[in-house]
Amino acid sequence: MSKADKSSVxxxxxxxxxxxxxxxxPRMKKRWFNVFFTIIVIMxxxxxxxxxxxxxxxxxxxxxxxxxxxxxxxxIMLIFAVTTVIVIAIIAFFWGxxxxxxxxRLIDAMHRxxxxxxxVRLRDSRIHIFNELTRGFNKMAxxxxxxxxLRSDFINNFSHEFKTxxxxxxxxxxxxxxEDLSDEQREEYxxxxxxxxxxxxxxxxxxxxLTNLENLEILSxxxxxxxxxxxxxxxxxxxxxxxxxxxxxxxxxxxxxxxxSDDLLRRVWTNLIDNAIKYSPEGGKLSIDVSQHSDVCKVTxxxxxxxxxxxxxxxxxxxxxxxxxxxxGQGCGLGLAIVKRIVxxxxxxxxxxxxxxxxxxxxxYLPVAIV
Numbered sequence: 334m335s336k337a338d339k340s341s342v343x344x345x346x347x348x349x350x351x352x353x354x355x356x357x358x359p360r361m362k363k364r365w366f367n368v369f370f371t372i373i374v375i376m377x378x379x380x381x382x383x384x385x386x387x388x389x390x391x392x393x394x395x396x397x398x399x400x401x402x403x404x405x406x407x408x409i410m411l412i413f414a415v416t417t418v419i420v421i422a423i424i425a426f427f428w429g430x431x432x433x434x435x436x437x438r439l440i441d442a443m444h445r446x447x448x449x450x451x452x453v454r455l456r457d458s459r460i461h462i463f464n465e466l467t468r469g470f471n472k473m474a475x476x477x478x479x480x481x482x483l484r485s486d487f488i489n490n491f492s493h494e495f496k497t498x499x500x501x502x503x504x505x506x507x508x509x510x511x512e513d514l515s516d517e518q519r520e521e522y523x524x525x526x527x528x529x530x531x532x533x534x535x536x537x538x539x540x541x542x543l544t545n546l547e548n549l550e551i552l553s554x555x556x557x558x559x560x561x562x563x564x565x566x567x568x569x570x571x572x573x574x575x576x577x578x579x580x581x582x583x584x585x586x587x588x589x590x591x592x593x594s595d596d597l598l599r600r601v602w603t604n605l606i607d608n609a610i611k612y613s614p615e616g617g618k619l620s621i622d623v624s625q626h627s628d629v630c631k632v633t634x635x636x637x638x639x640x641x642x643x644x645x646x647x648x649x650x651x652x653x654x655x656x657x658x659x660x661x662g663q664g665c666g667l668g669l670a671i672v673k674r675i676v677x678x679x680x681x682x683x684x685x686x687x688x689x690x691x692x693x694x695x696x697x698y699l700p701v702a703i704v
Contacts, residue, residue, distance in 0.1 A: 436463075442470060451478030495536065498529040505529075536667070543667055546674040552594055557702045560598070560630060561588045561623050567602040568621065574610050575619065580636075583620035589630050590702040597675045604668040605634040605695050612639035612693070630699045637692035646685055 438455060445453045451474055455467040505522040508514070514522075568575075568584055575582055591598075609619050617637040624631050641649060650673045676683045681699040 439463075439466065439470065442474075446474055446477065449481075451481055495533065498532050498536075501529045502526050502533075540667065543671050543674065546671060546678065549678060552597075552678050555592050555594060557590055557592055558595055558598065559588060560591050560632070560699075561586055563595070563599055564602050564621060564623065564632065567599060567606055570603070571606055571610060578610060578613060579616050580610065580613055581616075581618045583618070586621070586623040589623055589625050591630050591679075591699050592702045593679045593699070594675075598679070601672050601675050601697065602632075602634075604672050605697075608668065608695075609634050609636035609693075612636060614638035618692075625701060628701050630701050632697045632699070633694055635692060635694035639687070639693045640689045641685065641687040641693055646687065649685065650683075 442453045442455055453474055454471050457464055457467055505526050509519060509522055565584065568582070606619075606621070613619055613636040618635075619637075620633075620635045622631075622633045622635075650669050673683055676697055676699070679699055681697060683695065683697045685693065685695050687693040
């Protein structure tokens, strides 16, 4: 969670009167706990003193203590007992806060976390045994904060991406009611409505696919695949788009094999190639390279012209995120999120390198097939 997001969450937490009121409850509980702890100590001390006094009385009865000395001993013991109880009660009330303060802070922090204050963190304690608990809590709070941010971003982006084509459909549907429209205008508006409807349908399908992939932990139906032939077929399916943009294509590589899902991996190569074509300038270069290093197969899709700034590079695999807003109407920002999930399911990794001069390259690393 960024500092700005933490500040925002914390500000909302501090400004909510209901949360402020709820925050005071743990403090009241801590005070009552200290009082209860002190009462327990007083009771234990008093019982110990009574036990000692009873033992002395028994010794007096069996004449182990002289009769004349017992009243003096009794008075001394009574004064000592009362003094001890008072002193111990005072010490217990104040000392009890020291070892219990980390626990009290944890209770307070957990209460704030349950109310939605994901910025809360615990400091390291002087008591070593509480440090592991502190680190675990801080890690949990951080993960919950990140999850909440992702959930919030997903809802906001989801709403925005769906609202745009819906408003477009509504607007052009309203224009079709006009009687002064020419046949050409009416046909144009119908094509736009049809295109936006297709975009909504594609977005819905992509969301469903991504949800299914995120819920999937183990791939089934894996087979030994010729990854080189897969990529060549994906390139051939896009050859018209490549020629339309007059791109210089380089795709010469040997045969390599991996274990995986044919349908899912084709989706990876298709998405990466489509992005490379879309973001390449007319007359640019598109190169695809496949190689093997030890037990890892490396696939690189590189195109010239496009550049992804460093601050956006970490976010391009997020749902609905698009670096180039001028192309936002050509996709829904879910392609790379789906690509990353598929690669992860195949126990692989994906990274991106971008330079203003040379362009952008996506590289996928997958384990090679076991012969």
